[in-house]
Amino acid sequence: MNKPLRRIAIFCGLLVLALLIRDNWLQYVKADQLRTDTANRRVTIERYANPRGDIVVDGNSITGSVESKHGDFKYKRTYKNGPMWAPVTGYSSQAFDSSQLEKINDGILTGNDDRLFFRNTLDMITGKQKQGGNVVTTLNAAAQKAAFDGLKERGGKGAVVALEPSTGKILALASFPSYDPSSFAGNSTSTDAKAWNALQKKNNPADPMLNRALRETYPPGSTFKVVTAAAALENGLYKSADENTDSPLPYIMKGTTTPLKNEGNIPCKNATLREALRVSCNSVFGKIGADLGNDKMLDEAKKFGFDAEQFTPVRSNASVFSDNMNPSQTALSSIGQYNTAATPLQMAMVASAVANDGKLMKPYMVDELQSSNVDPVAKTEPKELSRPLSPTNAQILQSMMETVVKSGTGQKAQIGGGVTVGGKTGTAQHGVANSANPYAWFISYAKLGDGSSPVAVAVVIEDEGANRDDISGGGLAAPIAKSVMEAVINSKK
């Protein structure tokens, strides 16, 4: 019986061999594919196994990590003053993925970025727990607070963007109403999913998760007249702020019989550019737009950043100035109506370019990426985006905008104490046949005694609750812009 016994021995050996081969196939050949399979929960467990790096403002982190008591995801994201910072940070949720800075810099924050490889290896050797790196933002906590508090006090909805004109650094980025990303950072169906669902647009008409500063485009209204004025100067239509313009009153739009109306009875006939901006003449700027034509207006608008998405690195929607418009449409668009639409970021860029003597810097909000021990991994250098104005024309426009604040519609933004403020109000009609409450806009910049300009701001308020007659850029939006500018100036001291 020994011959078949030996054969059975070989058969049993083959069984074990088959298992060994299969094991090698699984754990060696296919191992990487199985290990990194996104459906493999270990991938997400690993993702939350270490405290996430922080997002830093003014040297303080505005995020944190907390160990969760339940479930297999160890660390959960927390946010300090979540609603205020949400438009900057976005959210990072175990159940609902992440957005904005949290998503864009996920590699750095989780520590999985290749640029942290050396650091991670070192930590592994020294037995330290793996830690995510930090994202250092350009934001100014005081300015952000002023912006958010201003919006909150106002109620309604709105957004504020503040930039540093010389670099393009984003100093404030507020949106209201907002949400607390901490409320759904975990993955509990009872608390986190509930909080998440309550914030969704379909359940919440206020749409608190919309980042109005970057992702909502509004008709810019009269604030767009700054762009139109820039186009007039750049194209040599008018040479100075104080020469009279060739503007009839009433101004009948070319190709129509409709007069372009002004708000109230203001002195716009042949007004100077300065005067027209001060009292916000629709007739003057409408005519400038029509005279220059669609192409030249579009060209100038594009130089200010219209028609392009901005990556800060969080994407902002593209602002709109249309193509192929007839003269009357161009006229309407040139006073910020018709098809023209702009994000608050875009209008802050307009103010910033004027303040920076015509040079538009690319807006950005991430100053530096760091490893967990604050070694710099990457630094963002300021970058010039375009030159919508020559320095001379920029200074002409500055003096015009300063007049608006000194003695025009924007007087509520005056700061004083050696600080010169230039600005422009806007009250944008919207809704079918101008039925809804208009948007109140204010764009401005502050200039210090030494001629430097530390901050440019755009504020938009969409206030459906306010009395229609009370809504004006100067009344609602300018005070918020003022407090943001003051916050920046005070924090520089």
Add this chain to the structure above:
Amino acid sequence: MSSSTNSTHHTSTIGAIGAPSRRNTELALLIFAVAIPVFAYANVGLAISDQVPAGLLSYGLGLGLMAGIGHLGVRKFAPYADPLLLPLATLLNGLGLVIIYRLDQSKLLQSLPHFAQAAPRQLLYTALGIAMFVAVLIFLKDHRVLQRYTYISMFAALVLLLLPLVPGLGADVFGAKIWIRVPGLGTLQPGEFAKIVLAVFFAGYLMVKRDALALASRRFMGLYLPRGRDLGPILVVWAISILILVFETDLGTSLLFFGMFVIMLYVATERTSWIVFGLLMSAVGAVGVASFEPHIQTRVQAWLNPMREYKLSRVVTHDGILHSDQLQQALWAFGSGGTLGTGLGQGHSDLIKFAANSDFVLATFGEELGLAGVMAILLIYGLIVERGVRTALAARDPFGKLLAIGLSGAFALQVFVVAGGVMGLIPLTGMTLPFVAYGGSSVLANWALIGILIRISDTARRPAPTPAGNPDAEMTQVVRPS
């Protein structure tokens, strides 16, 4: 006869090539077999809670004591037994305890309904298993005694196999009816014991019938075709396997019994034709049953496409079939372990949920000890089987040979079916990995199996009794031819 001149030379028959008893080798190996799980246990504690587990000393002493009792039992009652079997089984049992303890610490498993610490009970089962092992050595003085119980064994095996079908006694656990409920004891898997009892029956039956089965056959196309009446028993076993498959939906047990029978039949008759018949019949049976049994079809589907099964398990399906993500989870566990594993206590094989410490325990080894660890485990199983086959080769009586090869073959098939199923090599069957998996029946039955193998190997390796001294040696007269 020229050499016979020197008559005074003392000669005697060299009967027993006295194999050394190797008991000390066994003891030395046992020390390793206890030390390795103790270190592993400490490792789990350090990995999970940063401290040496409180029970380390009692665990080490307990395992050491049990191994010691086993060793003393062998030393006393089977002194010539194979020295590898006991240490290998102890090592596997110890590692199994460590992994079960490790899974007990999983928060995920603790949060499941009906969670209870499994390691303490497994330790109890191990103690009972070793007691069973020693009892086999004490009460089974000679394995040939079992021959007498050939037909009783057949009856007992049938009863054991059919028990789960008895209403009120059987327990349907996740689709396979292979458990029975014993009041006060919990659930038992009679199939594990039936494996041994059936091996006894096959060995006894085939020893008697082997000549008839082997010789009375016609040659056809190079194969010996058995006579119709000799085909009877194989058909009966085949039918029983199919019945188990259909009524208990237990693919593994069915395959195990039929495979064991074919192996023993082949060894008994030395006819390759039986193997061919065996394979043909299992193919016919498997395909036939799979064609109408939805439970088996699901398993095959799940084996062919574990990811699809995983996705189906996430949603409520209306096909009335319980979809399970276990196989895909196990594959992920293996893949995530990679070559060297995550380290004990640092994997996430608890994602497999309730079967993590029983049917799928190998996946935890795969994840935490890696390819290296699983290969080591598989090779230990290979070694046990190899020692079993060696015992069969060394056995002097056909009954012992058949019993040893039957038990070793069944052991090998079980390991293959379980490990192959968990690794996705063959459809999943829901059997447990001997010694390593949590479960009383399995531990007890496999210790008994090792006990019987030890008994056979002791008989095989025992030196033949020294022949009585030759009284003629001194007195032979030398008669010279003149």
